[in-house]
Amino acid sequence: MSENLIExxxxxxxxxxxxxxxxxxxxxQKGEVHVLMGPNGAxxxxxxxxxxxxxxxxxxxxxxxxxxxxxxxxxxxxxxxRGLFLSFQSPEEIPGVSVENFLRTSYGAITQKPVKIxxxxxxxxxxxxxxxxxxxxxxxxxxxxxxxxxxxKNEILQMLMLQPKLAILDETDSGLDVDAVKIVSKGVEKYKxxxxxxxxxxxxxxxxxxxxxxxxxxLVNGRIVHTGDRSLIDEVNTSGFAKYETAV
Amino acid sequence: MSEQKKHVADIDRSMYDFKDKDTSKFKAHKxxxxxxxxxxxxxxxxxxxxxxxxxxxxxxYNKMPLPNWGPSLEDLDMDDITTYVQPDTKMKxxxxxxxxxxxxxxxxxxxxxxxxxxxxxxGAQYDSEVVYHNVKDEVTKQGVVYTDMESALTEHxxxxxxxxxxxxxxxxxxxxxxxxxxxSGGSFVYVPEGVHVSIPLQSYFRLNAxxxxxxxxxxxxxxxxxxxxxxxxxxxxxxxxxxxxxxxVELFVKEGAHLRYSTIENWSKNMMNLNTKRALIExxxxxxxxxxxxxxxxxxxxxxSILNGEGAHSEFTGITFAGKGQNLDTGTRVVHxxxxxxxxxxxxxISKDGGACIYRSGVEVRPNAYGxxxxxxxxxxxxxAKSRSDTVPVMDIRNDDVDVGHEARIGxxxxxxxxxxxxxxxxxxxxxALIVRGFAEPVAKELPLEYAVEMNNLIKLxxxxxxx
Numbered sequence: 202m203s204e205n206l207i208e209x210x211x212x213x214x215x216x217x218x219x220x221x222x223x224x225x226x227x228x229x230q231k232g233e234v235h236v237l238m239g240p241n242g243a244x245x246x247x248x249x250x251x252x253x254x255x256x257x258x259x260x261x262x263x264x265x266x267x268x269x270x271x272x273x274x275x276x277x278x279x280x281x282x283r284g285l286f287l288s289f290q291s292p293e294e295i296p297g298v299s300v301e302n303f304l305r306t307s308y309g310a311i312t313q314k315p316v317k318i319x320x321x322x323x324x325x326x327x328x329x330x331x332x333x334x335x336x337x338x339x340x341x342x343x344x345x346x347x348x349x350x351x352x353x354k355n356e357i358l359q360m361l362m363l364q365p366k367l368a369i370l371d372e373t374d375s376g377l378d379v380d381a382v383k384i385v386s387k388g389v390e391k392y393k394x395x396x397x398x399x400x401x402x403x404x405x406x407x408x409x410x411x412x413x414x415x416x417x418x419x420l421v422n423g424r425i426v427h428t429g430d431r432s433l434i435d436e437v438n439t440s441g442f443a444k445y446e447t448a449v
Numbered sequence: 450m451s452e453q454k455k456h457v458a459d460i461d462r463s464m465y466d467f468k469d470k471d472t473s474k475f476k477a478h479k480x481x482x483x484x485x486x487x488x489x490x491x492x493x494x495x496x497x498x499x500x501x502x503x504x505x506x507x508x509x510y511n512k513m514p515l516p517n518w519g520p521s522l523e524d525l526d527m528d529d530i531t532t533y534v535q536p537d538t539k540m541k542x543x544x545x546x547x548x549x550x551x552x553x554x555x556x557x558x559x560x561x562x563x564x565x566x567x568x569x570x571x572g573a574q575y576d577s578e579v580v581y582h583n584v585k586d587e588v589t590k591q592g593v594v595y596t597d598m599e600s601a602l603t604e605h606x607x608x609x610x611x612x613x614x615x616x617x618x619x620x621x622x623x624x625x626x627x628x629x630x631x632x633s634g635g636s637f638v639y640v641p642e643g644v645h646v647s648i649p650l651q652s653y654f655r656l657n658a659x660x661x662x663x664x665x666x667x668x669x670x671x672x673x674x675x676x677x678x679x680x681x682x683x684x685x686x687x688x689x690x691x692x693x694x695x696x697x698v699e700l701f702v703k704e705g706a707h708l709r710y711s712t713i714e715n716w717s718k719n720m721m722n723l724n725t726k727r728a729l730i731e732x733x734x735x736x737x738x739x740x741x742x743x744x745x746x747x748x749x750x751x752x753x754s755i756l757n758g759e760g761a762h763s764e765f766t767g768i769t770f771a772g773k774g775q776n777l778d779t780g781t782r783v784v785h786x787x788x789x790x791x792x793x794x795x796x797x798x799i800s801k802d803g804g805a806c807i808y809r810s811g812v813e814v815r816p817n818a819y820g821x822x823x824x825x826x827x828x829x830x831x832x833x834a835k836s837r838s839d840t841v842p843v844m845d846i847r848n849d850d851v852d853v854g855h856e857a858r859i860g861x862x863x864x865x866x867x868x869x870x871x872x873x874x875x876x877x878x879x880x881x882a883l884i885v886r887g888f889a890e891p892v893a894k895e896l897p898l899e900y901a902v903e904m905n906n907l908i909k910l911x912x913x914x915x916x917x
Binding site: 254255256296 | 863865866869870871874875876879880883884888889890891
């Protein structure tokens with residue numbers, strides 16, 4: 202039995218007939234935190250949306266395995282039930298469905314068990330308190346009228362409540378003020394343990410304050426062109442991606 | 450997939466689709482002549498003025514053209530519609546005395562249970578006549594009258610004479626002229642000055658006979674500073690022939706009074722629902738309409754509020770859900786006919802599987818209605834590319850000192866919303882159903898509880914197997 206949480210092999214993905222990912226390889230073991238960086242248009246969002254199974258992204262070759270199980274063509278909800286989680290860059294607004302109701306529905310769908318309403322509510326309230334979210338948000342329609350920061354906190358709330366095996370954070374820290382990043386980083390720290398994993402797309406080290414980074418990958422033009430340790434983040438922030446782009 | 454859809458649609462209507470054997474005692478011949486009107490009138494022991502009214506209405510009906518706008522009514526052949534079907538029973542005040550087949554129908558629709566649990570009074574109409582009417586003693590003791598229109602015509606003839614079809618005259622349009630000629634059944638409510646009826650009254654209309662029309666008349670008078678919540682429910686089993694519903698609702702809300710009028714209409718999909726509802730709202734009085742339209746083949750339904758006294762207020766909340774083969778043309782009209790009058794309109798419509806929802810509203814602000822406010826919002830959701838949704842909002846503003854707002858949105862469920870919910874473990878079907886329920890939620894929460902539950906179940910069932 203492999204300790205591989207996720208293994209992506211030679212992944213080619215097209216969007217509207219244009220190839221975006223051109224043979225991408227990536228594997229994340231249990232207990233690891235990976236950071237993915239790259240210039241705009243390199244394919245970062247394509248990668249995370251493909252991992253989650255967005256119908257717009259078409260896998261032309263290669264495969265994605267989660268805990269040894271091939272999920273390349275699995276439906277999105279099956280991937281979620283198997284323990285994948287994506288914190289969206291722009292979370293959708295769903296009018297008329299409260300955060301609590303939605304999370305309870307989601308929790309029930311993922312665990313495939315009836316949800317104990319009062320225990321769930323208690324846990325939700327505690328988790329919201331840790332994220333310094335006002336209790337009243339539980340009653341509000343999902344993401345409707347939420348500020349950018351509130352939407353991102355709400356994604357982290359979902360991650361903490363659903364306890365996925367692999368959480369992918371797509372620029373969760375962008376657009377957040379200093380205090381909010383701190384709260385989100387604390388949330389990430391709380392989530393992390395030896396059995397699960399994280400793939401974080403970010404431009405800075407701010408969200409990584411409380412976690413150990415295992416690997417940092419540079420994605421350019423649909424391929425991972427360089428992998429290094431945490432120091433790579435600062436290097437990129439100083440020198441940019443130019444040297445990796447010319448190497449391609 | 451379409452196989453499964455069919456299967457689901459069958460389950461969906463099973464609650465309404467059971468039919469009783471047609472055991473009616475008297476049926477008018479199909480089609481319409483003065484002789485038939487005389488016969489119906491005699492059968493109902495009308496006073497002479499009512500027979501006269503019916504015959505004049507019939508003349509109007511024969512002269513007036515079909516509406517030249519709205520959905521096609523070509524499936525309707527009046528010569529094929531039986532205008533009067535008398536069930537083989539007299540009206541009872543105790544469910545035990547109602548004949549078993551009819552009682553069982555209402556049991557299956559949950560009416561006697563709702564009466565025990567949460568209502569102050571119930572009227573139940575089966576085909577053309579009311580078969581059951583009962584009011585709790587404490588409500589009667591308050592001086593409230595709640596009875597069928599036939600009894601009211603005997604016991605309160607003066608009131609009926611004074612109010613009957615004064616707000617909606619038979620000259621209005623062809624189908625209301627028809628109603629004036631052949632009306633039968635319906636409810637009469639009178640709430641005396643200052644009386645608050647704390648729990649709702651409910652009338653339920655069930656059309657069992659195939660190829661028949663139902664023409665019930667509901668007349669409600671809420672006197673000064675009184676208040677009432679009235680609930681109306683309608684259903685019918687599905688037949689292969691066209692049934693017609695051309696009811697009329699007249700609501701008089703006097704100074705400082707309040708009326709809440711809730712309707713859930715779930716006619717079968719062979720029904721032409723051409724219903725006319727109107728309320729006259731006096732000084733500082735208010736009306737709240739809550740209207741759910743789910744059934745029928747074709748509907749034309751635009752409840753109207755006439756804000757007739759200073760400070761009068763109307764609020765209309767409506768939801769329409771059109772599936773395969775349905776063309777539901779619904780909306781509302783408001784007339785601001787006095788200074789400082791206020792209206793709010795909030796409607797939602799959902800169309801799927803080739804269904805069409807047309808939202809039509811008219812807001813008229815008269816020259817004397819200065820300082821008035823009106824806010825209209827309509828939202829439509831189309832669940833697939835085959836379905837249709839239109840909005841036709843008309844505003845006729847005749848003075849400068851008004852505050853009028855209108856907002857319309859037509860949308861589809863976005864792929865990204867589905868993806869978001871599926872990324873949280875919901876199946877595509879559940880994701881769509883959740884989005885539709887969320888869309889309907891602002892209206893659902895206004896409905897009486899049992900109807901809100903029914904609406905949610907309906908959406909869930911309608912959404913099952915809807916993924917192709």
